[in-house]
Amino acid sequence: MDRLEVIPVRGIPEIRRGDDLVRIMIKAFGESGVSLRDDDIVVVKQKVVSKAEGRLVRLAGVKPGPEAKRLAAEQQKDPRLVELMLQESRRVVRAGHGVIVTETRHGFVCANAGIDKSNVRSGYVALLPLDPDASARSIRKSMEEETGRRVAVVITDTFGRPWRKGQTDVAIGCSGIKPLLSYLGKSDRYGYHLRVTEPAVVDEIAGAAELVAGKLSAVPVTIVRGLSYERGDEGASSLVLEKKKDLFT
Amino acid sequence: MDRLEVIPVRGIPEIRRGDDLVRIMIKAFGESGVSLRDDDIVVVKQKVVSKAEGRLVRLAGVKPGPEAKRLAAEQQKDPRLVELMLQESRRVVRAGHGVIVTETRHGFVCANAGIDKSNVRSGYVALLPLDPDASARSIRKSMEEETGRRVAVVITDTFGRPWRKGQTDVAIGCSGIKPLLSYLGKSDRYGYHLRVTEPAVVDEIAGAAELVAGKLSAVPVTIVRGLSYERGDEGASSLVLEKKKDLFT
Numbered sequence: 001m002d003r004l005e006v007i008p009v010r011g012i013p014e015i016r017r018g019d020d021l022v023r024i025m026i027k028a029f030g031e032s033g034v035s036l037r038d039d040d041i042v043v044v045k046q047k048v049v050s051k052a053e054g055r056l057v058r059l060a061g062v063k064p065g066p067e068a069k070r071l072a073a074e075q076q077k078d079p080r081l082v083e084l085m086l087q088e089s090r091r092v093v094r095a096g097h098g099v100i101v102t103e104t105r106h107g108f109v110c111a112n113a114g115i116d117k118s119n120v121r122s123g124y125v126a127l128l129p130l131d132p133d134a135s136a137r138s139i140r141k142s143m144e145e146e147t148g149r150r151v152a153v154v155i156t157d158t159f160g161r162p163w164r165k166g167q168t169d170v171a172i173g174c175s176g177i178k179p180l181l182s183y184l185g186k187s188d189r190y191g192y193h194l195r196v197t198e199p200a201v202v203d204e205i206a207g208a209a210e211l212v213a214g215k216l217s218a219v220p221v222t223i224v225r226g227l228s229y230e231r232g233d234e235g236a237s238s239l240v241l242e243k244k245k246d247l248f249t
Numbered sequence: 250m251d252r253l254e255v256i257p258v259r260g261i262p263e264i265r266r267g268d269d270l271v272r273i274m275i276k277a278f279g280e281s282g283v284s285l286r287d288d289d290i291v292v293v294k295q296k297v298v299s300k301a302e303g304r305l306v307r308l309a310g311v312k313p314g315p316e317a318k319r320l321a322a323e324q325q326k327d328p329r330l331v332e333l334m335l336q337e338s339r340r341v342v343r344a345g346h347g348v349i350v351t352e353t354r355h356g357f358v359c360a361n362a363g364i365d366k367s368n369v370r371s372g373y374v375a376l377l378p379l380d381p382d383a384s385a386r387s388i389r390k391s392m393e394e395e396t397g398r399r400v401a402v403v404i405t406d407t408f409g410r411p412w413r414k415g416q417t418d419v420a421i422g423c424s425g426i427k428p429l430l431s432y433l434g435k436s437d438r439y440g441y442h443l444r445v446t447e448p449a450v451v452d453e454i455a456g457a458a459e460l461v462a463g464k465l466s467a468v469p470v471t472i473v474r475g476l477s478y479e480r481g482d483e484g485a486s487s488l489v490l491e492k493k494k495d496l497f498t
Contacts, residue, residue, distance in 0.1 A: 006253040165487070166448060197407070199417065203456065207456040248412070
Protein backbone atom coordinates (compact mmCIF):
# COMPACT_ATOMS: atom_id res chain seq x y z
CA MET A 1 0.00 0.00 0.00
CA ASP A 2 1.15 3.50 -0.70
CA ARG A 3 -0.02 6.59 1.10
CA LEU A 4 -3.41 7.16 2.64
CA GLU A 5 -5.34 10.34 1.91
CA VAL A 6 -8.01 11.91 4.07
CA ILE A 7 -10.04 14.35 2.01
CA PRO A 8 -12.53 16.80 3.51
CA VAL A 9 -15.75 17.20 1.52
CA ARG A 10 -16.90 20.80 1.56
CA GLY A 11 -20.26 22.30 0.75
CA ILE A 12 -22.59 19.97 2.67
CA PRO A 13 -25.56 22.23 3.48
CA GLU A 14 -27.68 22.16 6.62
CA ILE A 15 -29.41 18.76 6.64
CA ARG A 16 -33.13 18.45 7.40
CA ARG A 17 -35.38 15.53 8.19
CA GLY A 18 -36.04 13.48 5.10
CA ASP A 19 -33.18 14.92 3.06
CA ASP A 20 -31.55 12.53 0.62
CA LEU A 21 -28.11 12.48 2.20
CA VAL A 22 -26.56 10.42 -0.58
CA ARG A 23 -27.59 12.83 -3.34
CA ILE A 24 -26.44 15.75 -1.21
CA MET A 25 -23.06 14.10 -0.65
CA ILE A 26 -22.59 13.27 -4.31
CA LYS A 27 -23.35 16.88 -5.23
CA ALA A 28 -20.79 18.04 -2.63
CA PHE A 29 -18.17 15.64 -4.01
CA GLY A 30 -18.54 17.36 -7.35
CA GLU A 31 -18.30 20.82 -5.80
CA SER A 32 -15.25 19.76 -3.76
CA GLY A 33 -13.54 18.42 -6.86
CA VAL A 34 -13.59 14.86 -5.47
CA SER A 35 -14.29 12.02 -7.90
CA LEU A 36 -15.32 8.98 -5.93
CA ARG A 37 -13.15 5.93 -6.62
CA ASP A 38 -13.62 2.23 -5.98
CA ASP A 39 -12.70 1.33 -2.38
CA ASP A 40 -13.00 4.88 -1.11
CA ILE A 41 -14.29 5.01 2.45
CA VAL A 42 -16.97 7.64 2.96
CA VAL A 43 -16.91 8.83 6.57
CA VAL A 44 -20.06 10.60 7.76
CA LYS A 45 -20.57 12.30 11.10
CA GLN A 46 -23.47 11.00 13.11
CA LYS A 47 -25.02 14.44 13.38
CA VAL A 48 -25.97 14.70 9.71
CA VAL A 49 -27.33 11.15 9.69
CA SER A 50 -29.40 11.89 12.80
CA LYS A 51 -30.72 15.07 11.20
CA ALA A 52 -31.67 13.32 7.95
CA GLU A 53 -33.40 10.59 9.98
CA GLY A 54 -35.36 13.09 12.05
CA ARG A 55 -33.58 12.31 15.32
CA LEU A 56 -33.63 15.89 16.59
CA VAL A 57 -35.73 16.46 19.70
CA ARG A 58 -37.05 19.77 21.02
CA LEU A 59 -36.05 19.91 24.67
CA ALA A 60 -39.09 22.02 25.61
CA GLY A 61 -41.32 19.08 24.67
CA VAL A 62 -39.61 16.56 26.98
CA LYS A 63 -41.25 15.72 30.36
CA PRO A 64 -38.61 14.42 32.77
CA GLY A 65 -39.63 11.54 35.04
CA PRO A 66 -38.59 11.16 38.69
CA GLU A 67 -35.39 9.18 37.91
CA ALA A 68 -34.27 11.82 35.39
CA LYS A 69 -35.01 14.60 37.87
CA ARG A 70 -33.01 12.89 40.62
CA LEU A 71 -29.99 12.15 38.40
CA ALA A 72 -30.09 15.59 36.82
CA ALA A 73 -30.06 17.29 40.23
CA GLU A 74 -27.21 15.07 41.38
CA GLN A 75 -25.08 15.77 38.28
CA GLN A 76 -26.28 19.35 37.72
CA LYS A 77 -27.71 18.70 34.29
CA ASP A 78 -30.89 19.62 32.46
CA PRO A 79 -33.53 17.06 33.61
CA ARG A 80 -35.06 16.98 30.12
CA LEU A 81 -31.70 16.03 28.64
CA VAL A 82 -31.25 13.34 31.30
CA GLU A 83 -34.74 12.00 30.54
CA LEU A 84 -33.72 11.55 26.91
CA MET A 85 -30.45 9.86 27.98
CA LEU A 86 -32.41 7.35 30.04
CA GLN A 87 -34.84 6.71 27.18
CA GLU A 88 -31.92 6.09 24.83
CA SER A 89 -30.05 3.78 27.22
CA ARG A 90 -30.20 0.29 28.63
CA ARG A 91 -28.58 1.40 31.88
CA VAL A 92 -26.55 4.08 33.60
CA VAL A 93 -22.97 2.80 33.85
CA ARG A 94 -21.48 5.61 35.99
CA ALA A 95 -22.46 9.09 37.11
CA GLY A 96 -20.11 11.51 38.81
CA HIS A 97 -18.34 14.86 38.47
CA GLY A 98 -21.18 16.06 36.25
CA VAL A 99 -20.66 13.20 33.80
CA ILE A 100 -23.30 10.57 33.06
CA VAL A 101 -22.01 7.48 31.26
CA THR A 102 -24.61 5.09 29.93
CA GLU A 103 -24.88 2.01 27.80
CA THR A 104 -26.91 3.05 24.80
CA ARG A 105 -29.61 0.98 23.12
CA HIS A 106 -26.85 -0.12 20.69
CA GLY A 107 -24.55 -1.30 23.50
CA PHE A 108 -22.09 1.60 23.20
CA VAL A 109 -20.75 2.92 26.50
CA CYS A 110 -20.40 6.69 26.27
CA ALA A 111 -21.24 9.97 27.95
CA ASN A 112 -24.80 11.33 27.68
CA ALA A 113 -26.00 8.38 25.57
CA GLY A 114 -24.36 10.12 22.64
CA ILE A 115 -26.89 12.97 22.83
CA ASP A 116 -25.55 16.44 22.23
CA LYS A 117 -26.41 20.02 21.59
CA SER A 118 -23.56 21.12 19.34
CA ASN A 119 -24.23 21.85 15.68
CA VAL A 120 -27.99 21.68 16.06
CA ARG A 121 -30.36 24.59 16.27
CA SER A 122 -30.96 26.19 19.61
CA GLY A 123 -33.43 24.39 21.89
CA TYR A 124 -32.89 21.05 20.18
CA VAL A 125 -30.62 18.06 20.78
CA ALA A 126 -29.55 15.27 18.43
CA LEU A 127 -30.03 11.62 19.39
CA LEU A 128 -27.93 8.87 17.83
CA PRO A 129 -29.46 7.10 14.82
CA LEU A 130 -31.66 4.18 15.88
CA ASP A 131 -29.52 1.68 13.98
CA PRO A 132 -26.31 3.28 12.70
CA ASP A 133 -25.20 0.08 10.93
CA ALA A 134 -28.46 0.03 9.00
CA SER A 135 -27.96 3.72 8.20
CA ALA A 136 -24.44 3.00 6.94
CA ARG A 137 -25.68 0.09 4.84
CA SER A 138 -28.43 2.15 3.31
CA ILE A 139 -26.03 5.01 2.49
CA ARG A 140 -23.48 2.59 1.01
CA LYS A 141 -26.02 0.84 -1.18
CA SER A 142 -27.54 4.05 -2.51
CA MET A 143 -24.14 5.56 -3.12
CA GLU A 144 -22.95 2.48 -4.99
CA GLU A 145 -26.11 2.52 -7.11
CA GLU A 146 -25.87 6.24 -7.85
CA THR A 147 -22.14 6.32 -8.61
CA GLY A 148 -21.30 2.83 -9.85
CA ARG A 149 -18.38 2.79 -7.40
CA ARG A 150 -17.78 0.18 -4.73
CA VAL A 151 -17.35 2.02 -1.45
CA ALA A 152 -17.44 1.54 2.31
CA VAL A 153 -19.28 3.83 4.71
CA VAL A 154 -18.37 4.65 8.31
CA ILE A 155 -20.65 6.72 10.58
CA THR A 156 -18.76 8.38 13.43
CA ASP A 157 -19.39 9.97 16.77
CA THR A 158 -17.13 11.62 19.34
CA PHE A 159 -16.53 9.53 22.48
CA GLY A 160 -14.47 10.20 25.60
CA ARG A 161 -12.17 7.62 27.12
CA PRO A 162 -12.11 6.55 30.76
CA TRP A 163 -8.48 7.36 31.64
CA ARG A 164 -7.41 9.81 28.98
CA LYS A 165 -8.41 13.41 28.55
CA GLY A 166 -10.11 14.57 25.41
CA GLN A 167 -12.14 12.64 22.91
CA THR A 168 -11.61 10.76 19.68
CA ASP A 169 -14.07 9.99 16.94
CA VAL A 170 -15.06 6.33 16.73
CA ALA A 171 -17.28 4.31 14.42
CA ILE A 172 -20.87 3.83 15.56
CA GLY A 173 -21.96 2.35 12.23
CA CYS A 174 -20.25 0.90 9.19
CA SER A 175 -20.91 -1.07 6.04
CA GLY A 176 -18.68 -2.57 3.36
CA ILE A 177 -15.64 -2.82 5.63
CA LYS A 178 -14.68 -5.26 8.37
CA PRO A 179 -14.49 -3.28 11.62
CA LEU A 180 -11.61 -5.36 12.97
CA LEU A 181 -8.55 -6.41 11.00
CA SER A 182 -7.62 -9.72 12.52
CA TYR A 183 -4.02 -10.82 12.78
CA LEU A 184 -4.98 -13.75 14.98
CA GLY A 185 -2.93 -16.78 14.06
CA LYS A 186 -0.58 -14.78 11.85
CA SER A 187 3.09 -14.40 12.67
CA ASP A 188 5.37 -11.39 12.84
CA ARG A 189 8.76 -11.40 11.15
CA TYR A 190 10.29 -13.13 14.17
CA GLY A 191 7.84 -16.01 13.89
CA TYR A 192 5.87 -14.87 16.94
CA HIS A 193 2.18 -15.70 16.69
CA LEU A 194 0.08 -12.58 17.20
CA ARG A 195 -2.61 -13.65 19.57
CA VAL A 196 -4.43 -10.54 20.59
CA THR A 197 -3.84 -8.05 17.83
CA GLU A 198 -7.01 -6.93 16.12
CA PRO A 199 -6.79 -3.28 15.08
CA ALA A 200 -10.18 -1.60 15.19
CA VAL A 201 -9.64 -0.06 11.78
CA VAL A 202 -13.04 1.63 11.58
CA ASP A 203 -12.26 3.53 14.78
CA GLU A 204 -8.87 4.58 13.42
CA ILE A 205 -10.58 5.69 10.21
CA ALA A 206 -13.07 7.71 12.27
CA GLY A 207 -10.22 9.43 14.11
CA ALA A 208 -8.31 10.15 10.90
CA ALA A 209 -11.43 11.74 9.42
CA GLU A 210 -11.94 13.89 12.51
CA LEU A 211 -8.47 15.35 12.05
CA VAL A 212 -9.53 17.05 8.83
CA ALA A 213 -13.19 17.57 9.66
CA GLY A 214 -12.84 19.36 12.96
CA LYS A 215 -15.77 20.53 15.01
CA LEU A 216 -16.27 24.10 13.91
CA SER A 217 -15.72 24.04 10.20
CA ALA A 218 -18.88 22.21 9.22
CA VAL A 219 -17.19 19.38 7.32
CA PRO A 220 -19.35 16.41 8.27
CA VAL A 221 -18.21 14.18 5.39
CA THR A 222 -14.71 12.97 4.64
CA ILE A 223 -13.22 10.52 2.15
CA VAL A 224 -10.48 8.13 3.28
CA ARG A 225 -8.64 6.86 0.22
CA GLY A 226 -5.78 4.43 -0.36
CA LEU A 227 -6.43 2.02 2.50
CA SER A 228 -6.36 -1.67 1.69
CA TYR A 229 -9.13 -3.03 3.85
CA GLU A 230 -11.19 -6.18 4.07
CA ARG A 231 -14.76 -5.95 2.85
CA GLY A 232 -17.48 -7.21 5.14
CA ASP A 233 -20.79 -6.23 6.61
CA GLU A 234 -20.52 -7.06 10.30
CA GLY A 235 -21.26 -3.48 11.29
CA ALA A 236 -19.82 -1.44 14.13
CA SER A 237 -22.20 -3.13 16.57
CA SER A 238 -19.87 -6.14 16.33
CA LEU A 239 -17.26 -4.04 18.18
CA VAL A 240 -19.34 -4.05 21.36
CA LEU A 241 -17.50 -6.17 23.91
CA GLU A 242 -19.44 -9.11 25.35
CA LYS A 243 -20.70 -8.48 28.89
CA LYS A 244 -18.80 -11.45 30.27
CA LYS A 245 -15.48 -9.97 29.15
CA ASP A 246 -16.19 -6.51 30.56
CA LEU A 247 -13.80 -5.81 33.44
CA PHE A 248 -14.99 -2.28 34.11
CA THR A 249 -18.75 -2.09 34.66
CA MET B 250 -6.83 22.92 5.24
CA ASP B 251 -6.78 20.61 2.27
CA ARG B 252 -6.26 16.87 2.39
CA LEU B 253 -4.23 14.97 4.94
CA GLU B 254 -1.67 12.41 3.82
CA VAL B 255 -0.39 9.46 5.82
CA ILE B 256 2.85 8.21 4.30
CA PRO B 257 4.49 4.93 5.30
CA VAL B 258 8.29 5.08 5.59
CA ARG B 259 9.84 1.90 4.30
CA GLY B 260 13.30 0.49 4.82
CA ILE B 261 13.71 0.94 8.59
CA PRO B 262 16.10 -1.89 9.50
CA GLU B 263 16.07 -3.92 12.72
CA ILE B 264 16.87 -1.45 15.51
CA ARG B 265 19.44 -2.28 18.20
CA ARG B 266 20.30 -0.70 21.53
CA GLY B 267 22.20 2.54 21.03
CA ASP B 268 21.24 2.97 17.36
CA ASP B 269 20.83 6.56 16.20
CA LEU B 270 17.14 6.36 15.35
CA VAL B 271 17.03 9.84 13.82
CA ARG B 272 19.82 9.16 11.32
CA ILE B 273 18.23 5.82 10.47
CA MET B 274 14.85 7.49 9.88
CA ILE B 275 16.35 10.25 7.74
CA LYS B 276 18.11 7.61 5.61
CA ALA B 277 14.81 5.73 5.25
CA PHE B 278 12.99 8.93 4.23
CA GLY B 279 15.47 9.24 1.38
CA GLU B 280 15.02 5.62 0.34
CA SER B 281 11.23 5.91 0.56
CA GLY B 282 11.29 9.01 -1.65
CA VAL B 283 9.93 11.17 1.19
CA SER B 284 11.31 14.69 1.57
CA LEU B 285 10.52 15.94 5.02
CA ARG B 286 8.58 19.23 5.03
CA ASP B 287 7.95 21.83 7.69
CA ASP B 288 5.07 20.80 9.97
CA ASP B 289 5.26 17.13 9.05
CA ILE B 290 4.38 14.88 11.96
CA VAL B 291 6.75 11.96 12.33
CA VAL B 292 4.94 9.05 13.96
CA VAL B 293 7.17 6.38 15.49
CA LYS B 294 6.05 3.09 16.99
CA GLN B 295 7.09 2.55 20.58
CA LYS B 296 8.82 -0.71 19.73
CA VAL B 297 11.66 0.86 17.77
CA VAL B 298 12.15 3.57 20.42
CA SER B 299 12.26 0.90 23.13
CA LYS B 300 14.78 -1.10 21.13
CA ALA B 301 17.04 1.91 20.53
CA GLU B 302 16.83 2.77 24.24
CA GLY B 303 17.75 -0.77 25.29
CA ARG B 304 14.34 -1.55 26.81
CA LEU B 305 14.33 -5.21 25.72
CA VAL B 306 14.44 -7.73 28.54
CA ARG B 307 15.39 -11.40 28.32
CA LEU B 308 12.59 -13.30 30.04
CA ALA B 309 14.92 -16.09 31.18
CA GLY B 310 16.75 -13.58 33.37
CA VAL B 311 13.62 -12.45 35.28
CA LYS B 312 12.94 -13.87 38.77
CA PRO B 313 9.23 -13.62 39.58
CA GLY B 314 8.32 -12.66 43.16
CA PRO B 315 5.38 -14.11 45.10
CA GLU B 316 2.85 -11.49 43.92
CA ALA B 317 3.80 -12.10 40.28
CA LYS B 318 3.54 -15.86 40.77
CA ARG B 319 0.10 -15.56 42.36
CA LEU B 320 -1.28 -13.21 39.69
CA ALA B 321 0.29 -15.23 36.86
CA ALA B 322 -1.30 -18.45 38.12
CA GLU B 323 -4.66 -16.72 38.48
CA GLN B 324 -4.58 -15.24 34.96
CA GLN B 325 -2.65 -18.09 33.31
CA LYS B 326 0.29 -15.96 32.27
CA ASP B 327 4.06 -16.32 32.34
CA PRO B 328 5.11 -15.31 35.89
CA ARG B 329 8.27 -13.64 34.56
CA LEU B 330 6.16 -11.46 32.30
CA VAL B 331 3.85 -10.59 35.19
CA GLU B 332 6.89 -9.73 37.35
CA LEU B 333 7.96 -7.21 34.70
CA MET B 334 4.41 -5.81 34.52
CA LEU B 335 4.42 -5.22 38.26
CA GLN B 336 7.85 -3.58 38.12
CA GLU B 337 6.65 -1.27 35.34
CA SER B 338 3.41 -0.32 37.09
CA ARG B 339 2.14 1.76 39.96
CA ARG B 340 -0.77 -0.61 40.54
CA VAL B 341 -2.91 -3.37 39.09
CA VAL B 342 -6.20 -1.80 37.96
CA ARG B 343 -8.07 -5.00 37.00
CA ALA B 344 -7.27 -8.65 36.38
CA GLY B 345 -9.69 -11.11 34.85
CA HIS B 346 -10.35 -13.36 31.85
CA GLY B 347 -6.59 -13.67 31.33
CA VAL B 348 -6.17 -9.91 31.05
CA ILE B 349 -4.09 -7.83 33.46
CA VAL B 350 -4.70 -4.09 33.26
CA THR B 351 -2.28 -1.87 35.14
CA GLU B 352 -1.46 1.76 35.58
CA THR B 353 2.06 2.16 34.22
CA ARG B 354 4.80 4.29 35.74
CA HIS B 355 3.68 6.99 33.26
CA GLY B 356 0.06 6.86 34.43
CA PHE B 357 -1.27 5.08 31.33
CA VAL B 358 -3.94 2.48 31.99
CA CYS B 359 -3.42 -0.44 29.60
CA ALA B 360 -3.06 -4.21 29.38
CA ASN B 361 0.23 -5.83 30.43
CA ALA B 362 1.83 -2.48 31.35
CA GLY B 363 2.42 -2.03 27.63
CA ILE B 364 4.89 -4.95 27.60
CA ASP B 365 4.75 -7.23 24.60
CA LYS B 366 6.43 -9.99 22.71
CA SER B 367 5.54 -9.17 19.14
CA ASN B 368 8.22 -7.90 16.76
CA VAL B 369 11.06 -8.65 19.17
CA ARG B 370 13.39 -11.60 19.02
CA SER B 371 12.34 -14.83 20.65
CA GLY B 372 12.77 -15.02 24.42
CA TYR B 373 12.67 -11.24 24.83
CA VAL B 374 9.96 -8.70 25.58
CA ALA B 375 9.89 -4.94 25.00
CA LEU B 376 9.10 -2.54 27.84
CA LEU B 377 7.75 0.94 27.19
CA PRO B 378 10.33 3.75 27.05
CA LEU B 379 11.01 5.16 30.52
CA ASP B 380 9.88 8.64 29.47
CA PRO B 381 8.24 8.60 26.02
CA ASP B 382 7.73 12.39 26.01
CA ALA B 383 11.44 12.88 26.59
CA SER B 384 12.14 10.36 23.81
CA ALA B 385 9.82 12.27 21.48
CA ARG B 386 11.45 15.58 22.38
CA SER B 387 14.92 14.22 21.80
CA ILE B 388 13.93 12.74 18.42
CA ARG B 389 12.22 15.98 17.39
CA LYS B 390 15.18 18.16 18.31
CA SER B 391 17.74 15.94 16.57
CA MET B 392 15.56 15.64 13.50
CA GLU B 393 15.05 19.39 13.32
CA GLU B 394 18.81 19.94 13.66
CA GLU B 395 19.68 17.32 11.06
CA THR B 396 17.08 18.34 8.49
CA GLY B 397 16.44 22.04 9.13
CA ARG B 398 12.71 21.28 9.10
CA ARG B 399 10.28 22.10 11.88
CA VAL B 400 8.46 18.88 12.75
CA ALA B 401 6.40 17.24 15.45
CA VAL B 402 6.98 13.73 16.77
CA VAL B 403 4.42 11.27 18.13
CA ILE B 404 5.40 7.94 19.70
CA THR B 405 2.60 5.38 19.60
CA ASP B 406 1.56 2.15 21.21
CA THR B 407 -1.39 -0.18 20.74
CA PHE B 408 -3.99 -0.05 23.53
CA GLY B 409 -7.24 -1.91 24.05
CA ARG B 410 -10.45 -0.18 25.13
CA PRO B 411 -12.68 -1.27 27.99
CA TRP B 412 -15.97 -1.74 26.14
CA ARG B 413 -14.95 -2.12 22.53
CA LYS B 414 -13.25 -5.04 20.85
CA GLY B 415 -9.92 -4.62 19.16
CA GLN B 416 -7.25 -2.03 19.72
CA THR B 417 -6.24 1.34 18.38
CA ASP B 418 -2.86 3.01 18.39
CA VAL B 419 -2.61 5.95 20.78
CA ALA B 420 0.11 8.45 21.61
CA ILE B 421 2.34 7.59 24.57
CA GLY B 422 4.77 10.41 23.84
CA CYS B 423 4.79 13.55 21.75
CA SER B 424 6.70 16.76 21.15
CA GLY B 425 6.09 19.82 19.02
CA ILE B 426 2.31 19.36 18.94
CA LYS B 427 -0.41 20.06 21.46
CA PRO B 428 -2.00 16.72 22.38
CA LEU B 429 -5.48 18.23 22.78
CA LEU B 430 -7.07 20.70 20.42
CA SER B 431 -9.27 22.79 22.65
CA TYR B 432 -12.54 24.19 21.40
CA LEU B 433 -13.52 25.26 24.91
CA GLY B 434 -15.24 28.61 24.85
CA LYS B 435 -15.59 28.58 21.06
CA SER B 436 -18.96 28.49 19.36
CA ASP B 437 -20.35 26.33 16.60
CA ARG B 438 -22.19 27.84 13.67
CA TYR B 439 -25.43 27.91 15.66
CA GLY B 440 -23.77 29.99 18.37
CA TYR B 441 -23.66 27.07 20.79
CA HIS B 442 -20.66 27.23 23.13
CA LEU B 443 -18.67 24.02 22.94
CA ARG B 444 -17.98 23.12 26.52
CA VAL B 445 -16.47 19.69 26.49
CA THR B 446 -14.98 19.21 23.07
CA GLU B 447 -11.24 18.65 23.10
CA PRO B 448 -10.19 16.25 20.36
CA ALA B 449 -7.17 14.19 21.40
CA VAL B 450 -5.46 14.86 18.08
CA VAL B 451 -2.27 12.96 18.91
CA ASP B 452 -4.32 9.81 19.51
CA GLU B 453 -6.16 10.29 16.21
CA ILE B 454 -2.80 10.81 14.50
CA ALA B 455 -1.52 7.59 16.10
CA GLY B 456 -4.55 5.69 14.78
CA ALA B 457 -4.22 7.17 11.30
CA ALA B 458 -0.57 6.10 11.20
CA GLU B 459 -1.47 2.58 12.30
CA LEU B 460 -3.79 2.25 9.31
CA VAL B 461 -0.84 2.40 6.91
CA ALA B 462 1.78 0.86 9.19
CA GLY B 463 -0.01 -2.34 10.12
CA LYS B 464 1.44 -4.92 12.42
CA LEU B 465 3.11 -7.36 10.08
CA SER B 466 4.66 -5.22 7.43
CA ALA B 467 7.45 -3.74 9.53
CA VAL B 468 6.64 -0.10 8.89
CA PRO B 469 7.35 1.46 12.29
CA VAL B 470 7.61 5.03 11.03
CA THR B 471 4.95 7.08 9.28
CA ILE B 472 4.66 10.71 8.21
CA VAL B 473 1.38 12.55 8.71
CA ARG B 474 1.32 15.57 6.44
CA GLY B 475 -1.13 18.39 5.80
CA LEU B 476 -2.62 18.73 9.27
CA SER B 477 -2.89 22.21 10.71
CA TYR B 478 -2.06 21.66 14.35
CA GLU B 479 -1.07 23.77 17.32
CA ARG B 480 2.55 23.58 18.37
CA GLY B 481 3.29 22.89 22.01
CA ASP B 482 5.37 20.70 24.22
CA GLU B 483 2.98 19.45 26.90
CA GLY B 484 3.67 15.83 26.01
CA ALA B 485 1.30 12.87 25.93
CA SER B 486 1.61 12.52 29.70
CA SER B 487 -0.70 15.55 29.89
CA LEU B 488 -3.47 13.30 28.50
CA VAL B 489 -3.53 11.23 31.67
CA LEU B 490 -6.82 11.94 33.45
CA GLU B 491 -6.56 13.23 37.01
CA LYS B 492 -7.37 10.56 39.60
CA LYS B 493 -10.20 12.63 41.06
CA LYS B 494 -12.04 12.61 37.72
CA ASP B 495 -11.61 8.86 37.16
CA LEU B 496 -15.02 7.17 37.29
CA PHE B 497 -13.76 3.67 36.48
CA THR B 498 -10.96 2.55 38.80
